[in-house]
Amino acid sequence: MSHVSPAIRGRASQTVLNLYLAFFFLYMFMPLILMVLAGFNDFSPPSITVWKGLTFRWFGELATDTRMWTGLLNSIVIASLVIVIALPLGLAGAFLVTRLQSRFNGLIYGVMVSPLLTPGIILGISTLVFWRDLGVSGGLFTAAMAQATFIASYAMLMFMARLQRQDVTLEEAAMDLGATHARAFRRITIPFLRPTILTAGVIAFLQSFENYNTTIFSIGGSHTLVTEIGSRMRFGLSPSINVIGMIFIVLTIVFAAIYVHFREREKRRAAAVLR
């Protein structure tokens, strides 16, 4: 049984808790709903208190905004670079930590997860400083490197979780039967990791695409979709930003629903196996 039986709780505390949840979700969703509504308001700057009638013209304005489109393209370029850089690094890190038997394991692990505990702006600025000293000025490449520093840590944690469930005897059996290390790696380890490689790729892409704080400090004169949205929020505010918000929210809900669906299915499967 995974939850406390209702008999334990009093009815009054149940009511209080339900009220609290209702307030919390109102707090979480009200601002987002207002933002979406303002995207349909025929009034700029975006507002919900001054209502001038329903319009769809902000959609049109967004569609013809070339800076947004180049930003989107740059975001995709950076995210692809991040996948290519961060996944191999994370995988190598996970192999090192799970298989290396050394008293430095804790230290190595600590250093490899430290980017997750470092403020994003520090990762961004230190990457920019480092590459400028090597003669590479800020741009899409430095932004991708800065993001990959911490996204590789996420990938490593995901690979580690998977590797801890790996049956090492399979690899050993393959090699006893005459397979080379490379062959055992290719035919046993990689297929075992494939689902995680896929998930880590998706997570890396989303993390990169959404990133603001690290990117703004490392990208130099270029821009991504998200940094462009950021500067529009400060200068030249227009309801087309609300339309972007709407698009992001719809996509997020779809992705989150898919994620929760799979998670529940996995849970049920695990429960079925136990039974």
Next chain:
Amino acid sequence: MTSLVRSFGPSLTAAILLLTGFWIVGMIVAPQLIMVEKSFWYLDRGGDAGALTVRIDGLYNAVDLLGFDKLDAEALEPSAERDLKLDDIGRQVAATKAEIAELETREIKPRKVYSFTNYTLISAAHFAIFVKTILAALAVTLIAFIVCYPIAYTVAKLAPPGKAAIIMLGLIVPYAINELLRIFSWLMILNTNGVVNTLLAFMGLEPVAFLESGSGVFIAMVYAYVLFMVFPIYNTVETLDVAQIEAARDLGAPMWKIHWRVILPHAKPGIAVGAIMTFMLSVGSYSVPYIMTRGIAAPWFTQLIYNRFFESNNWNAGAAYAFTLLITCTLFIFLLMRIFRVGIKDIAR
């Protein structure tokens, strides 16, 4: 090392070591070290750099003026006097150009001086901003814990599975929506003609200047980072065996005592992770103050860092500011690991 070679063979081991080496040295350690090193020196241009630039500009003007004199002299009838004048102008041009060259090398190749100047130069005003940023981040962290603990506990232990899944979806959606958009949604609520001020006016109350006073930054910060506390606490509470809660109850413990003696101790690593993430995100947030101050309220520490680097173009001072922030976060992490008695392996999972 032998354990690695046994698992992967020599060539794969080499690849693994190369990749991790590049990551650790080239992406994590070296950039930080170089930034720290930069924070400990500055460029001495021999007095005021601005005055030097003005002097060089003046000399260039002098060269241009001499050029006009030369044109005037060339227009004269050929004579000894004209040759003398041209000679004289030529000498003056050469002398001025030599002086420019000398000053310019001083301007281009200033002396590198190691010192703590970049740190000691942080003014009282900037230090106050630093303290304000830390206090705000601590407050965000505390609020996030108070708000999120009941929710995490409900999803993990109280709600029946179907309801828990729906609450979970309700948490994941706002958590996953882009940070900038979540911040932006508060702009319309808090600005001069925003939702809150319209409601206040409706009730006959004075409007509140949320954005100008900087309180808007704090409100949006709580909203933007509160959910980073939910999931770590949920993950640890979920692993608690319900039998422990029921046993405590059967033994007559009141609900608050069950939380204090059973659930909270079990959730410690999750609380530590949540607190570290929330604090780190708030103290290091550039997006929230960037959007919510709109240049009308006082800046936050992250904005000072940005300005040092990209506006006043003083990378050495910027590095010192950035390193100060990094040290603050590191100290906070070690402090929490001490208080909650958890290790790095518990924190990053």
